[in-house]
Amino acid sequence: MTGPLLFLPLIPLLPFLGFLLNGLLGRRLPKALVTTIGLAAPCASFLLVLHVAYLFWSGSLALPVVEPGAPAWISIGALHIDFGSVIDQLSLVMLLVVTGVGFLIHIYSVGYMHDDEGYARYFAYLNLFLFFMTVLVQAGNVLFMFVGWEGVGLASYLLIGFWFRKPSAANAGKKAFVVNRIGDFAFLIGIFLLLANFGTLTFSEIGANLSANPAWNGGVLNVIALCLLAGATGKSAQLPLYIWLPDAMEGPTPVSALIHAATMVTAGVYMISRMHVLFNHAPIALATVAVVGAATAFFAATMGLVQNDIKRVLAYSTISQLGYMFLGCGVAAYSAAIFHLMTHAFFKALLFLGAGSVIHALGGEQDMRKMGGLWKKMPVTFACMTAAVLAICGIFPFAGFFSKDAILYAAFLQGAGGVVLWIVGVVTALLTALYMFRLWYMTFLGEPRDAAHHPHATPASMAVPMVILGALSLCGGWIGIERFGSFLAPALGALHLDSRIPHLEIYLSIVAVLVALEGWLIADKYYRRRPGRPAQLAAAMPGAYKVLYNKYYVDEIYEAVFVKPLLEGSRWVLGVFVDKAIVGGAAWLLAGTSLLAGAILQRWQSGNLRSYAAWLAAGAAAVLLFIVVPWTTLLAGFGIHLGMAVH
């Protein structure tokens, strides 16, 4: 292949180098050097991605670029799996988001984690995450993607449990890992089925195979797609595997911004888009994606309404927004989903960074009931957060408006079922506006509710990334779904958003914006004009409030249905029967046998010299006997032949 040098392998490898340096030597290096290494790696990756994007933009590079990894990874018979990478429009957008937002959050972390004793470890993990995430995005086949997929799970586990001395953080890390493992198991089954049915795991070959057989529909493809979907629900925190994400907020806030809002959790959406040819041939699975997405969007939004921890509100809002993306994938509007993924990366990262700024300023306080009136003291944070809140609520002309609108419009065009999904989406938009403005009012407006806090200023390293992301939250959507869709069309297929009713999209978006404004008005009424109302409402409907406050008791139900039986089964069947009875019994049997043998043979060692001498003489006599007596001849006389023929 001739073409401009792209240094594609360096995009993941540079952060990996940063991880090695900071992870192995970080504790001995001066802090400035740790910071330099930690920032240089993502910056260099981002520049490399920009370089690729620029070459494409200037027309000197044709996408997709397929680079086979030089040595084969697995080569068995006809099966070849390599470390190849693919850059097409889809992975280019994703790489820009991952390295760009990632770099900004690295900068932010310098200020946020400045006084933490695990500073070098933190940057090592963050670089490790970037390594695996870029591997995931760049991978040219499903198995290599799975490596990145598992790797980001590892990095996520390490960073959720970053403050591992706190039991809740350590437990949250374990919970995230275990819940993800369930999804990954299904993903792995899906990979095996792909291999069995296609004989290859390379994306382009699977796509070509399906395009060559347009009649191949449903059947095993549905099963494969459902397995992949199950994997995606784990990583992207969708029903029924979303439960790990709210707990993941135990990690440092920049981590929540990068991994649990902007990039890693969108891996499921990316994977479905990457496999969109398969999903297009699997109608049942595709419908399931849409239903899962819409249901998750709605339920997560209702749960977000009553949370008091600022980061948990944002966590539920992330789950809800990911639900929108799944809805977009489910109605085959993949480029709309990727569009929302991109804008969401901007404004959700900003929301978390803003929340982190507030938490940092208040010395670790996360309870919104103790905040309030912060807008005067933190004007930059307040301005950025306002932009992000407007963006997530889908208010024109902020970024979220364009992407959410595209998804809802695409859903509306899908017949009667699509209209139901659209209604769910719009109701969710109302709830989104409600809980986001609730957060906004409780945190920034009103009077300070806790006089004990004296917020201190935001350092520049934290303010600059927020301002950049704020600008992106405002402008990120202006490219519009038509242009974005046609840009992604070579990778994701053309997006058909044509309706027989003229100006339908405009009517729908007006409805959506009005609904969002209604949500704002309700929040304004409850949390500004009549602050006593929410408590009254909660008192009036104690049942509903309790159900929402306890998140539909899903954690408790899982505990009772899955965790307890597994735990008890492990304790009694595996623990008592298998381990104690079988494994332990076998060990005791062995030990008992040798003890018994030892007790018997011990008598030999009497210490009596003459007994030793007698045994010595007996042994010598036995050897003599063995040599002297012609055994073979003797036994042959009795008709017994030993081995060789006797003549």
Next chain:
Amino acid sequence: MSSFFAQDVPIAWYLLLSAVLFSLGVVGFLIKRNLITVFMSIELMLNAVNLTFVAFAWQWHAVKGQIFVFFVMMVAAAEAAVGLAIIIAVFRARATLAVDRIDLMKL
């Protein structure tokens, strides 16, 4: 002079004498209680072997057997010196030379 023995005493007699001496040594080693007697039994066994060496050396006109005998005698002398020293040390420690009482080799 040497041919006189060679003609009249066959090798088997030497070997038989050696075997008898060796067996006496083994039996003495096994049944005697006194450490010094046991020690002397060992010397007896060594000398029985020496006799075999010399007999064969003479039979085959090979000098190697005689050299072996010198080695054995030298080792036996050294062994006697060390062994007697040990016996004296044991006697001092235990005030007895009865082999059955000296069961230090028990674990």
